[in-house]
Amino acid sequence: MKTLIVVVLLIGGLMAYLGLTEDPPAPPSYKAAKIPAPEGALEYPPTGAKHHGEGLYSQVIEPASDTQPLRAYDVVEMTYAGWTLETGENFDSSKISGKALRYRVDFGGKNKLIEGWMRIVPEMKLGETRRIWIPKQLAYGANPTHHLANNTLIFDLTIESVERYDAVPNIARHPEEPTEETHKLPSGLHYLSLDKPAEGTRPTAEDNVLVTLSIWDKEGEIVRSTESSGRGKLQLSLNDAIPAVREALQLMTVGETARFWVPQALGYGDNLPLGFPEGDWVMDLSLLSICEPLEELTPPREKQRERAQQQVAE
Numbered sequence: 572m573k574t575l576i577v578v579v580l581l582i583g584g585l586m587a588y589l590g591l592t593e594d595p596p597a598p599p600s601y602k603a604a605k606i607p608a609p610e611g612a613l614e615y616p617p618t619g620a621k622h623h624g625e626g627l628y629s630q631v632i633e634p635a636s637d638t639q640p641l642r643a644y645d646v647v648e649m650t651y652a653g654w655t656l657e658t659g660e661n662f663d664s665s666k667i668s669g670k671a672l673r674y675r676v677d678f679g680g681k682n683k684l685i686e687g688w689m690r691i692v693p694e695m696k697l698g699e700t701r702r703i704w705i706p707k708q709l710a711y712g713a714n715p716t717h718h719l720a721n722n723t724l725i726f727d728l729t730i731e732s733v734e735r736y737d738a739v740p741n742i743a744r745h746p747e748e749p750t751e752e753t754h755k756l757p758s759g760l761h762y763l764s765l766d767k768p769a770e771g772t773r774p775t776a777e778d779n780v781l782v783t784l785s786i787w788d789k790e791g792e793i794v795r796s797t798e799s800s801g802r803g804k805l806q807l808s809l810n811d812a813i814p815a816v817r818e819a820l821q822l823m824t825v826g827e828t829a830r831f832w833v834p835q836a837l838g839y840g841d842n843l844p845l846g847f848p849e850g851d852w853v854m855d856l857s858l859l860s861i862c863e864p865l866e867e868l869t870p871p872r873e874k875q876r877e878r879a880q881q882q883v884a885e
Contacts, residue, residue: 620704645676780806782857
């Protein structure tokens with residue numbers, strides 16, 4: 572038995588010496604895959620780049636292949652690589668991970684990306700590569716739990732594909748100006764009923780309602796839509812609604828759909844949400860139901876425990 576083992580070892584050693592065996596594949600090296608920072612990327616403030624305020628800069632590296640701008644709710648697929656200004660370290664790259672990033676453009680700023688990205692991406696177009704310099708306050712700030720806190724970040728970002736959002740009918744995507752058929756209220760709000768039931772209940776200023784809505788700017792571009800938000804419906808309290816929505820809903824009956832032309836003063840005034848355009852806007856609003864107060868729709872902890880116990884018992 573010992574003789575057999577010795578013979579096997581001698582043969583194995585001879586084969587290795589003659590190059591007749593293959594070495595096991597080396598484990599993938601993250602460090603070997605890292606991408607060096609491009610020339611000029613670690614210069615800050617960068618020469619020739621566009622300043623977007625608050626220390627945020629961008630520069631087009633490859634021009635877009637399409638002239639159509641992104642719109643709210645378009646879905647983009649992006650590839651990227653990122654470096655820290657302080658060390659030049661390549662901390663992340665879709666080329667390393669092998670995964671592109673999908674992102675739904677939201678001019679309201681509700682998606683979960685760092686602020687610097689969310690300010691730049693809506694400016695980009697299909698096929699474009701842009702270099703972005705993001706100061707720490709628009710990245711991860713001083714968050715002690717994040718390994719990139721207190722760093723200025725540089726990204727090369729490419730829009731690889733765009734899924735255009737076009738879920739709203741053309742008649743609604745390009746609202747007409749108010750006409751003689753519309754009703755004008757003393758507040759300046761115009762409205763036109765598009766689909767009104769023969770009878771129905773009107774909400775009061777104290778009610779809570781379930782609605783769907785779409786909002787367009789004065790150029791006919793979509794700004795907000797419950798159809799594309801993933802929720803489909805919106806629940807709100809009239810007490811907390813902006814003046815235009817509060818007034819509009821009290822004109823409607825349950826089951827009705829109406830179009831409203833909203834002066835800026837009745838909307839958000841000078842306190843515009845991030846990405847919301849200035850000026851008047853148009854809203855299609857459907858009143859689905861009057862519902863219970865918002866706080867009663869979420870059961871208290873005791874009811875949740877009781878429900879869980881009942882499910883276990885069953």
